[in-house]
Amino acid sequence: QAVVTQEPSLTVSPGGTVTLTCGSSTGAVTSGHYPYWFQQKPGQAPRTLIYDTNIKHSWTPARFSGSLLGGKAALTLSGAQPEDEAEYYCLLFYSGARVFGGGTKLTVL
Amino acid sequence: QVQLVQSGAEVKKPGASVKVSCKASGHTFTDYAIQWVRQAPGQRLEWMGWIIADNGNTKYSQKFQGRVTITRDTSASTAYLELSSLTSEDTAVYYCARDQKGGSPPNYYYYAMDVWGQGTTVTVSS
Numbered sequence: 001q002a003v004v005t006q007e008p009s010l011t012v013s014p015g016g017t018v019t020l021t022c023g024s025s026t027g028a029v030t031s032g033h034y035p036y037w038f039q040q041k042p043g044q045a046p047r048t049l050i051y052d053t054n055i056k057h058s059w060t061p062a063r064f065s066g067s068l069l070g071g072k073a074a075l076t077l078s079g080a081q082p083e084d085e086a087e088y089y090c091l092l093f094y095s096g097a098r099v100f101g102g103g104t105k106l107t108v109l
Numbered sequence: 110q111v112q113l114v115q116s117g118a119e120v121k122k123p124g125a126s127v128k129v130s131c132k133a134s135g136h137t138f139t140d141y142a143i144q145w146v147r148q149a150p151g152q153r154l155e156w157m158g159w160i161i162a163d164n165g166n167t168k169y170s171q172k173f174q175g176r177v178t179i180t181r182d183t184s185a186s187t188a189y190l191e192l193s194s195l196t197s198e199d200t201a202v203y204y205c206a207r208d209q210k211g212g213s214p215p216n217y218y219y220y221a222m223d224v225w226g227q228g229t230t231v232t233v234s235s
Contacts (some may be wrong), residue, residue: 001171036222038154045204045225046146046154057223089154096168098144098156 004101022090028071035073036091111135113226131205138186139163142208142219
């Protein structure tokens with residue numbers, strides 16, 4: 001089974017910009033991996049922010065955006081807010097199966 | 110209101126099986142697929158498998174193959190996850206999530222994971 005990798009932790013200043021990445025042990029991440037991004041706060045169920053690389057749900061704040069960057073999937077947060085402090089997980093598709101990354105703990109400080 | 114409501118917490122002995130349910134309301138059950146995801150305490154999310162609600166087709170993570178069974182009851186708008194041969198490492202919160210259906214026959218695809226259940230805590234302890 002493929003391994004999906006994320007930065008364990010990142011810190012961003014309020015109002016700042018940060019990019020989280022999502023890599024695959026099988027090689028470059030492409031649109032064919034249909035990258036997803038989820039936000040999870042302590043004690044809560046995950047919330048899907050982005051799917052299919054860059055498509056947002058109606059509830060996804062405009063400050064979040066998804067892309068492919070340097071062979072990885074990327075989630076960029078522009079104008080971080082205190083409420084964005086959370087764990088962020090990516091997910092990639094592999095021939096019908098799905099694999100989550102290890103998560104990135106984002107601190108807004 | 111579109112929602113997925115999961116069954117209550119379970120405590121099981123090692124070696125036992127557990128069956129968790131996920132009841133859909135507010136939408137037509139057979140228009141969607143259901144994903145199952147779990148999260149052990151302090152650990153990452155882990156994808157377990159999924160079921161297409163209208164035809165019952167399933168796919169499972171290799172990690173759980175042979176130990177997991179996902180089924181659905183369309184008359185009850187409910188999907189089920191059954192996990193057997195439980196060990197302490199199966200102690201986790203189990204989530205279901207809905208995928209929307211896109212495309213046209215026969216080339217449907219499933220996407221979005223737009224609605225999540227509240228989670229079901231399964232504790233495996235002797």
